[in-house]
Structures are given as structure tokens and as C-alpha cells.
Amino acid sequence: MKPYTCAQALAAARHLGLDRLDAQLLLLHALGRPASDRSWLLAHDTDELAQDAIEAFDAYSLRRAAGEPLAYIVGNKEFFGLSLQVDARVLVPRPDTETLVEWSLEVLKMPELPPVPRVMDLGTGSGAIALAIAHSLMAAGREAKVTAVDASAEALSVARENCRRLGLRVEFMESHWLAQVSGRFNLIASNPPYIASADTHLAALGHEPLQALAAGADGLDDIRQIIEQAPACLQNGGWLLLEHGYDQAERVRGLLARQGFAQVQSRLDLAGIERCSGGQWTP
Structure with a gap:
């Protein structure tokens, strides 16, 4: 399977119409990292994502693109x-x-x-x-x-x-x-x-x-x-x-x-x- 990085995941979310902050918070949630780790994403934008994180992030992104509040998706x-x-x-x-x-x-x-x-x-x-x-x-x-x-x-x-x-x-x-x-x-x-x-x-x-x-x-x-x-x-x-x-x-x-x-x-x-x-x- 072709490598899929943090940067590519965020780009895919933008293509769905998500704003940058929402996409970052959803990716952090998929990775099990706190919302305060946005700077970590910038430092690791070329890191390859595990398949389970990719699947979770894709599902979260589709829910957000359909209008579900970010708070409901991340749970807080x-x-x-x-x-x-x-x-x-x-x-x-x-x-x-x-x-x-x-x-x-x-x-x-x-x-x-x-x-x-x-x-x-x-x-x-x-x-x-x-x-x-x-x-x-x-x-x-x-x-x-x-x-x-x-x-x-x-x-x-x-x-x-x-x-x-x-x-x-x-x-x-x-x-x-x-x-x-x-x-x-x-x-x-x-x-x-x-x-x-x-x-x-x-x-x-x-x-x-x-x-x-x-x-x-x-x-x-x-x-x-x-x-x-x-x-x-x-x-x-x-x-x-x-x-x-x-x-x-x-x-x-x-x-x-x-x-x-x-x-x-x-x-x-x-x-x-x-x-x-x-x-x-x-x-």
C-alpha cells in the first residue's frame, strides 16, 4: 500500500471542505493525541500513518463534512x-x-x-x-x-x-x-x-x-x-x-x-x- 502521511491526510480533508483546524483536531483524535498537539502535526507532516489511523480519520472527516459537530466526533x-x-x-x-x-x-x-x-x-x-x-x-x-x-x-x-x-x-x-x-x-x-x-x-x-x-x-x-x-x-x-x-x-x-x-x-x-x-x- 502506498504510504499515506499526515500532510496527505490533511490535504484530503481540505478537499472534502473541512477547515484546517477541524482537520488537524480530527487527525489528532484519530492518532490518540491531545488537541494541544497541533504543533506535533507540523513537525511530523511526513510521518506515515498506520492503517487504523487512516480509517478512523477518513470516517471522522466524512462525518464532519456531513455537518456533524466536531465536539460530537471527538466527544468533548x-x-x-x-x-x-x-x-x-x-x-x-x-x-x-x-x-x-x-x-x-x-x-x-x-x-x-x-x-x-x-x-x-x-x-x-x-x-x-x-x-x-x-x-x-x-x-x-x-x-x-x-x-x-x-x-x-x-x-x-x-x-x-x-x-x-x-x-x-x-x-x-x-x-x-x-x-x-x-x-x-x-x-x-x-x-x-x-x-x-x-x-x-x-x-x-x-x-x-x-x-x-x-x-x-x-x-x-x-x-x-x-x-x-x-x-x-x-x-x-x-x-x-x-x-x-x-x-x-x-x-x-x-x-x-x-x-x-x-x-x-x-x-x-x-x-x-x-x-x-x-x-x-x-x-
């Missing part, structure tokens, strides 16, 4: 400095959601909060938000009682395994939004579905769970439900923070204000887009 995604295991049971965590985590951590620094505040990640999926908050607080020597809620038992299974692997303390609860939740929280953070059901962009996201993406004709059905239910689950002075679409901030602020939330405001993501909106419940 970095979020807020944590390596999270992900698969088709959960949405792939996006960098935009780190804005929601950062805002949550700011709220949890407020001096009027109790020594051990109660925090909820509503619609946790892979556990990204809950685990990022729990890890950040632990690293700062602070405590909180963090609860991760999801309607999907399969998603909760992924989140629990991520929590176990990272050695963090988070409680998990199965509930459709806040319907089965009891007690009151100082902070509820949520990245709910917010894409309109007829949005053409959904076609490109076909490998990810639709229920974690689409939310009615205007994309706000789930956000409306959360805002309506949240007051019964928030302590006096508690905060509700929501991620939403790039053009939904004004409407979400309006929903929060009409429900009676105070200090309603939005936060920008790294691209300068209003990505999260929230308010404080002060009945």
Missing part, C-alpha cells in the same frame, strides 16, 4: 476552561454562553447574598453553566448550593457524568422548566431554546437536539414560560438571567419588566451583541 468541548464530554443527547456548549456564566459570577459577589447562596442552572444540558459556576466558586474558596435542572433524563445523565469526572458538587433535578421545582433561589441562570421554529438556520443544526434549539414562532415561547414561573422560585432580591438570540434583547427586557422584575438590563457577548438579559425580583 471546552467551556469556561473545563473539558466537557458531549454527544448528541445535549447541545454543544457555545462560547457566547460564557457571557451568562460571567454575569452569574458577578451576581454571586453581591454582599447582600447569604453565605451559601442557592443557584440554579435551568435547562442544564451538558451541565456547562452549573459546572462552570461551581468550579469557579470552588477555585475562589467560596460556597454555593448549585442545582442543575433539565427536562431530559438523557441530558441529565451527560451532566451527571461531567460533574463526577470534574469532582464537583452539584444537585440534579428532572423538571420541565420550573414546574417540578420547589424552594427559592438567589440566582436562576438559563440558556433556553430561542430559535424561531421556522428559522432557516435550524437546517444547519440538524445533528443537535431540536428541543434544545427551537421555541415557537418567534423563538420566545420557553423564555416567556420561564419568566412567568421564575418569581415563585426566586428569593426576594434574587436574579433571573437569560441567554437569548442576537435580536431578542429588547423583547426579553420587555417581558421581564412586564412581569415585575427590577434592574432589567442586558449584557454584551465578545462580538458586542446583546446576548443575555436579566432582572432582579423585588416584590
